[in-house]
Amino acid sequence: MKKILCLGTTLMLSMLALVGCSSSSESNNDDLKVTMITSVGGINDQSFNQSSWEGLQEIEKDFGIKVNYIESKQEAEYATNIETAVDGGADLILGTGFPMQQAILDAAKNYPDQKFAIVDVDYGQDTPENVVCITFTEEQAGYIVGLVAGKETKTNKVGFVGGMDNEVIKKFEVGYKAGVAEANPDADVQVQYVNSFVDAAKGKSIAQQMYSNGADIIFSAAGDSGVGVIEMAKEKDLYAIGVDRDQSSLAPENVLTSAMKKVNEGVYNTVKSLIDGNFEGGSTLRFGLEDNSVGLAPTTNNISQETLDYVNEKIEQIINNEITVPSK
Structure with a gap:
């Protein structure tokens, strides 16, 4: 069975206690x-x-x-x-x-x-x-899926599709590019923004262009626009990386992983x-x-064990402050 430091489905309610010890719940x-x-x-x-x-x-x-x-x-x-x-x-x-x-x-x-x-x-x-x-820490989530993309690409060309060009999505992009570079200095990252979180058709069109330009893996941090990226990955029989939730159910054979948040x-x-x-x-x-509030999705069927072991090692180094992931 593959092992990965990924996000489980159980809510970890004991983590990040918001203010000291919890008082008794309100009666009403x-x-x-x-x-x-x-x-x-x-x-x-x-x-x-x-x-x-x-x-x-x-x-x-x-x-x-x-x-x-x-x-x-x-x-x-x-x-x-x-x-x-x-x-x-x-x-x-x-x-x-x-x-x-x-x-x-x-x-x-x-x-x-x-x-x-x-x-x-x-x-x-x-x-x-x-x-x-x-x-x-979106940059951390982006970084670890960038590690996956860098290791798993066969063409040394990968992509990033963002929704709106704002601070949060930029952190995903910066982390992703850093992760790809760490795992594979020879890999090139194509970047384009949809300028919408709800335009799946445009997301799909951008993905089609990136795949046509040689990318074999595209990470989309684009909300509903990213669904179009996954659809194109399925049509091309290539890979997409989802975001926020485990999006493997949208295309089980073509979602490499997801940057869970x-x-x-x-x-x-x-x-x-x-x-x-x-x-x-x-x-x-x-x-x-x-x-454990960001990380790889639990579904890892499309990732090699070698890559998973490599990512595990890097995750430990981030947690131990041996690696600082850039956010800007």
Whole structure:
């Protein structure tokens, strides 16, 4: 059986204790309500919106709180949807994704008594006292799938397809390129952005061009646009690397691996802090390899044991601070 330091399916609730020891849960969890506002891409984006919702569903099952979501069809709807959540009496409003950073920041200032959380955003010193930021070391996730791509490519040509050219996706790209270079200095990385998280057709078109230019592996960090990359990998009988969730089910023979980012755990732990009375606004939570919150997907059937052993070694070196993965 192949062995890999990958992400399991069990939520590791003991990790990253949010503030000291947890107090006893509030007696009336049924009265707590969490409303999630999706980024454009929606609840079934096979990426961070879907993973965030899965985290809310899990904590609803475990603690009996009320959860719901409001889908955003376009960025212009973010502010209105947040207003709807405030009017609906949400105890916590969760925004998903970098594109929502300004809308959540504005709302937090307009409603100082309302609690907010946001995925994939770090406001740094400007974090309002009523906001918790949930962030991840995307560069580490990108790096380890870059190691895989560098070792597994047969053409010495690989690709990266990004959604929007923002800070979060750039960290995936920078880490990926560093991982490819570490594993295979002779490999060339083609890079292109879709400029959308919801344009699967354009993602597919970009992938077709990269495969035609000799790439045999493409890593897509592009939300629903990345589904198009996987579709083209299947048509060409080449490889794609998924993101955020284990996307092997979309094309079992053609998804090499996925750069997992357990957004569901970050969301779960943040809401649990609210339940326990430990919600600490003004703070930023950071999840990475050291707590198994990013990593390779559990499905490793398409990767050689030699590559898996190599990646395991590099993961240990990152965790032990022997390798520092660049993020810029």
